[in-house]
Amino acid sequence: MVLDYSLYLVTDSTPAVLGKKKIEDVVQASVYGGATIVQYREKHGETADMIKTAEGLRAICHESNTPLIINDRVDVALAVKAQGVHLGQTDMSTFPKTSLYQVEMLKYAQEITVARQLLGPEAIIGATVSSIDEAVTAIEAGADYLGIGTVYATATKDDTKVILGPTGVRDILDAISVLENKKVPTIAIGGINAQNIQRVMFKSQAGSKRLDGVAVVSAIVAADDAKAAAQELRELVNKSPGFFKEQANQTKEVNELLGRVNAVIREVGLQKPLCHNMTNLVVQNFAANVALAIGSSPIMANNGDEASELAALGGSLVVNMGSVTPEAIMNYERAAQAYNSCDRPVLFDPVGAGATKLRRGAVRRMLANCYFEVLKGNENEIRVLLGDVSTQQKGVDSSASTSSDLDKATLARDLAAREHCVVVLTGETDYLSDGKRTYTVKNGHEYLGRITGTGCTLGTTIAACLAAHREDKLLATLSAMLMFEVASERAAIRLDVKGPGTFVPAFIDELYEVAQLARKSDGGWSSWLASAKVEEITLRKADEMKRIPENAGK
Numbered sequence: 001m002v003l004d005y006s007l008y009l010v011t012d013s014t015p016a017v018l019g020k021k022k023i024e025d026v027v028q029a030s031v032y033g034g035a036t037i038v039q040y041r042e043k044h045g046e047t048a049d050m051i052k053t054a055e056g057l058r059a060i061c062h063e064s065n066t067p068l069i070i071n072d073r074v075d076v077a078l079a080v081k082a083q084g085v086h087l088g089q090t091d092m093s094t095f096p097k098t099s100l101y102q103v104e105m106l107k108y109a110q111e112i113t114v115a116r117q118l119l120g121p122e123a124i125i126g127a128t129v130s131s132i133d134e135a136v137t138a139i140e141a142g143a144d145y146l147g148i149g150t151v152y153a154t155a156t157k158d159d160t161k162v163i164l165g166p167t168g169v170r171d172i173l174d175a176i177s178v179l180e181n182k183k184v185p186t187i188a189i190g191g192i193n194a195q196n197i198q199r200v201m202f203k204s205q206a207g208s209k210r211l212d213g214v215a216v217v218s219a220i221v222a223a224d225d226a227k228a229a230a231q232e233l234r235e236l237v238n239k240s241p242g243f244f245k246e247q248a249n250q251t252k253e254v255n256e257l258l259g260r261v262n263a264v265i266r267e268v269g270l271q272k273p274l275c276h277n278m279t280n281l282v283v284q285n286f287a288a289n290v291a292l293a294i295g296s297s298p299i300m301a302n303n304g305d306e307a308s309e310l311a312a313l314g315g316s317l318v319v320n321m322g323s324v325t326p327e328a329i330m331n332y333e334r335a336a337q338a339y340n341s342c343d344r345p346v347l348f349d350p351v352g353a354g355a356t357k358l359r360r361g362a363v364r365r366m367l368a369n370c371y372f373e374v375l376k377g378n379e380n381e382i383r384v385l386l387g388d389v390s391t392q393q394k395g396v397d398s399s400a401s402t403s404s405d406l407d408k409a410t411l412a413r414d415l416a417a418r419e420h421c422v423v424v425l426t427g428e429t430d431y432l433s434d435g436k437r438t439y440t441v442k443n444g445h446e447y448l449g450r451i452t453g454t455g456c457t458l459g460t461t462i463a464a465c466l467a468a469h470r471e472d473k474l475l476a477t478l479s480a481m482l483m484f485e486v487a488s489e490r491a492a493i494r495l496d497v498k499g500p501g502t503f504v505p506a507f508i509d510e511l512y513e514v515a516q517l518a519r520k521s522d523g524g525w526s527s528w529l530a531s532a533k534v535e536e537i538t539l540r541k542a543d544e545m546k547r548i549p550e551n552a553g554k
Contacts, residue, residue, distance in 0.1 A: 003036075003037065003067060003124070003145075003185070004036040004037070004213075005036065005037060005145060005185045005186075005187050005212040005213035006036050006212070006213040006214075006234065006237050006238060007034055007035050007036050007037075007213060007214065007216070007230065007233055007234045007237055008035070008036065008037045008038075008039065008147075008187050008189075008213055008214065008215040008216070009027070009030050009031075009035040009037070009038045009039065009215075009216060009217075009220055009221075009230070010039045010041050010071070010189070010215050010216070010217045011023055011026070011027065011038070011039065011040050011041055011042075011057075011217075011221060012041065012217050012218070012221050013042055013045075017217065017218055017221050017222045018221055018222070019222070023053065023057070023221075024053075024056050024057065024060060025226075026220070026221055026226045027057055027060055027061070028060045029225070029226035029227040029230070030220050030226045030227065030229075030230040031060065031061065031064045031066045031230075032064070032227050032230075033220075033226065033227035033228065033229065033230025033231040033234065034230045034231050034233070034234030034235075035066065035220070035230050035234075036066065036213070036234075037066065037067050037069060038057065038061055038066055038067070038068050038069065039068075039069040039070070039071055039086050039126075039215070040053070040054050040057050040068065040069070040070050040071060040076075040082075041071035041072075041086075042071070043071075047073075047075070047076065050073065050076050051076055051079045051080060054068070054070060054076055054079070054080040054082065055080050058080045058081065058082060067083040067084065067124060068080075068082045068083055069082060069083060069084045069085060069086050069124060069126060070082045070084075070085050070086070071085075071086050071088070072085070072086070072087060072088055073085070074114075074115050074118055074119065077119060077123075078118065078119065083123065083124050084119065084123045084124025084125055084126065084144070085115055085119065085123070085124075085125060085126070086125075086126040086127070086128070086147065087108075087111050087112060087115060087125065087126065087127050087128065087143075088128040089104070089108050089111075089127075089128055089134070105133065105134070105137050108127075108134070108137060108138070108141075109137050109138070109140070109141035110141075112125060112127060112138060112141040112142055112143055113141055113142065116142055124144050124145070125142065125143055125144050126143060126144060126145045126146070126147055127141075127143040127145075127146055127147065128146075128147045128149065128189075129146050129147070129148055129172065130148070130149065130150070130162040130164060130168075131162070131172070132171065132172055132175040132176070135148070135172050135175070135176050136175070136176065136179070139176060139179060139182045139184055140182070143184060144184065144185075145184055145185040145186065145187065145212070146172075146176075146184060146185075146186045146187070147186075147187050147188075147189050147215055148164070148169050148172055148173075148186055148187070148188050148189070148211075149164060149169075149188060149189035149190035149215075150162065150163055150164065150189065150190030150191065151163075151164055151165060151166065151168075151169060151188050151189065151190040151191055151192060151200055152165070152190050152191025152192070152196070153190075153191060154190050154191040154217070154218070163190075164190075165364065165365075165368035165369075166188075166199065166200050166203035166204040166368050167203065167204075167364065167367060167368050167387075169188050169200070169204040169211070170203065170204045170205065170206045171206075172186075173186060173204060173205070173206040173209045173210070173211070174206035174207070174209065176209075177206060177207060177208070177209035185212040185213075186211050186212055187211060187212060187213045187214055187215050188200055188201075188204060188211050188214050188215065189214070189215035189216075189217075192214045192215070192216050192219065193216070193218070193219040193233075194219060194229075194232055194233060194236060195337070196369070197214055197216075197233060197236045197237055198236055198237075198239070198241040198243075199241070199340070199369065199370070199371060200214060201214065201237060201241075202241050202244060202371065202420075203367075203368065203371070205420075213237060214233075214237055216233060219233060220233070241340075241371070242341075242343040243339075243340040243341075243343050243371045244371060244420060245470075247434075247471070247472055247473065247474075250434075250436075250437070250472050250474065250475070252437050252536060253536075254439070254534050254535065254536055257475055257478060257534070258482075258525075258529055258532055258534065259524070259525060260475055260479075261475075261478065261479040261482055261483075261518070261529060261532075262517075262518040262519075262521040262522075262524060262525070262526055262529070263469075263524075264465055264468065264469045264475060264476055264479035265294070265465070265479055265483055265514075265515055265518035265519065266518055266519045266521070266522070267468040267469055268294055268295045268296060268464050268465055268467075268468040268515070269294075269295035269515065269519045270468075271467070271468045272295055272296060272297050273296055273297065273314065273315045273316060273464055273467035273468050274296070274297050274298075274299060274310065274313045274314065274315025274316070274467070275291045275296040275297065275298050275299070275315055275316055275318065275460055275463050275464045275467065276299050276301060276307070276310050276311075276315055276316065276317045276318065276335070276339075277291075277298060277299070277300050277301075277318045277320070277456075277460055278301070278302050278317070278318065278319045278320065278331070278332060278335060279300070279302075279318065279320040279322060279456050280320070280322035280323065282452055282453065283320070283322075283452065283453035283456045283457070284300045286452075286453040286456075286457055286504075287300070287318075287453065287456055287457050287460045288300060289508055290457040290460050290461060290508065290511060291460050291461075291464060293508050293509075293511045293512040293515065294461055294464055294483065294511060294512070294515045295464075295515055295519075296460075296464035296467075297315070298460070302328070302331055303331060304330065304331035304332065304333070304334030304335040304338070305331075305334065306335075307334060307335035307336075307338035307339065308338040308341070308342075310338075311338045311339040311341070311342040311344050312342055314344065314467070315344065315467050316339070316344055316345040316346070316347070316463040316464065316466050316467035317335055317336065317339045317344070317345070317346045317347070317463065318346075318347045318349070318456075318459045318460055318463045319332045319335065319336060319346065319347065319348050319349065319366075320349045320351055320456045320459060321348070321349065321350050321351045321352075321353070321359070321362060321363070321366070322351055324356075324358050324359050324362045329362050329365060329366070332366060333365065333366060333369050333370060336348070336366070336369075336370035336371075336372070337369065337370055340370060340371050344467070345373040345374070345463065345466035345467060345470075345473070346370065346371070346372050346373060346374075347372065347373065347374040347375075347376060347459050347462055347463045347466070348366060348370070348372040348374070348375055348376070349376045349377060349455065349456065349459050350362075350363045350366070350375075350377050350381050350384065350385060351377075351381075351455075352381075353377065353380070353381040353384040353385065354380045354381065354383070354384040360384060363384055363385060367385065367419070371420075371421075372419070372421055373421055373422060373466055373473050374421060374422045374423070374424060374459075374462055374463075374466065374473065374477055375415060375416075375419060375421055375422070375423050375424070376423075376424040376426065376455075376458070376459055376462070377424075377425065377426065378425070378426050378427060379401050379403065379408060379411070379425060379427060382411050382412065382415055382423065382425045383411065385415055385419075386411065386414065386415050386418075401427070405429065405440070405537075406537075406539070408425055408427070408429075408431050409431050409433070409438050409440070409537045409539060410539055411425060411431075412424075412425040412431040412432065412433040412438060413433040413435060413438045413539055415433075416433040416434050416435035417435030417436075418435075420435070421434070421435075421473075422434045422473050422474050422477050424462070424477060424481070426455065426458075429441070429442050430442075430443075430444070430481060430485075431537075432474065432477060432478060432481065433474075434473065434474040437474060437536070438536070438537045438538075438539055439478070439534055439535060439536050439537060440534070440535045440537060441478070441481050441482070441485065441533065441534050442533040442534075442535075443481070443482060443485035443486055443488075443489060443531065443532065443533050444485040444488055444489070445485075445488040445489050445491075445492040447488065447491075447492055447499075447500050447503040447507075448485075448488050450499075450500040450503075451500050451503065451504055454488075457484075458480070458481070458484050461480040461481075461483060461484045461511075462476070462477050462480040462481070464480070465477065465479050465480040465483075466480075478534070482529070482532050482534070483511065483514050483515065483518070484511065486514060486528055486529075486531045486532065487507060487510040487511040487513070487514045488503075488507055488510075489531060490510040490513070490514070490528075490531075491503055491506040491507040491509070491510040492506075494506050494510075514528050
């Protein structure tokens, strides 16, 4: 029997969640609304009362041919002839990799085996997992599906110590995807609701392995209208997220890309898109002048509560992670999510991501809760985004690199492929990738590194081009990079430029001039592009064989 795990309802009878409603009414409404599986969870009830309630739920689910799963209690499942049981486990994060941990893992595997013996071969047996080891153990023991979590902190479980986030879910999916002949369905659970369900489904995808569904509790049980809540969630889980659109069959040839750059820049001038910058006070004036020079309409707004109205205006957002106070991170997150909801582009610049533990945590939170069309950073920052905890920055600058050109290109490619976005790895040579196409860009001038805010304002330029050109985000990013970096070269050789101080006004002038030349070309070739230094890099395919932890599942 092939089951549909897309919307898995877990009940909660506590007054704080259920309120004055009857659990039977909520379940009936939810299956009418589209819940595909129901799990009856009651942690503190008497056995006789649980059986009575489960019998009522079994009758409701039988009418709609919806499987009923009982949480933990095999005896109750047997008594009401439920379709299966879901087995949770004690949190093992407090004693990882110890002998006690191994004992607990063996006990968990034995619970699954015993449940199978008691319920029979046709029963559905699910298992809660929060690590790769636990997932492999459950699969090897014969679990029919995995509930992976907790994704986000939730009030319905007060014993949660491991918060995975979508990236933690992805790591587990990634690891189990290579288990031969052990393809089991997976669902994510923990704090999932209509606001984050699509991000969870999208951000947790590991190559071809993706979640088969999500488990929800409060999003349905606490809703005033359980049927409507279930309908909305079912629609969202089966719908491609609007903030991400697959861009297939894009050109790779450098000359073809260069031939389209002026058309992108011309669109910026025609559309004059809003460019919303969340950046520090030191950079705001410079960023606004750069945006105006290229034809965009800038606004500097660091309050996330404004973002939903600004996003509706059809522009783009730049998040420069200068400050990492709790309030700042909350504002970044709210703003990015608002632009995601309006299907508008967001660029994230994780300034100084490797400098402190606090910044690394902020980066993980932003990646988990938001989608970014472009991630921009120096080599150290890109390594942190990829999860390298050993990277240490002294500040916003990148330390001296010992990586080869191929290594840096691979870093950009791997992050872009994982996050389904464009990555710009900045440095003396810039590396640009969307996970399928990878290039070096060797334009720019050393003065860009001698003044404050050029990294932030490159982000402003990229965001403006992303807002104007939605068909190929790598092309939009390349167009912005070339406009910005060629303008810096033109400014640096001017006779009136004596150093960094006189460079800034000359740079803004040349940025304006390059934008004008691009527009006068009617979208074709123009002389300024002769300075472009772009090369395609051919990389070997990423290693698809994932290493399973030693002794996992034993």
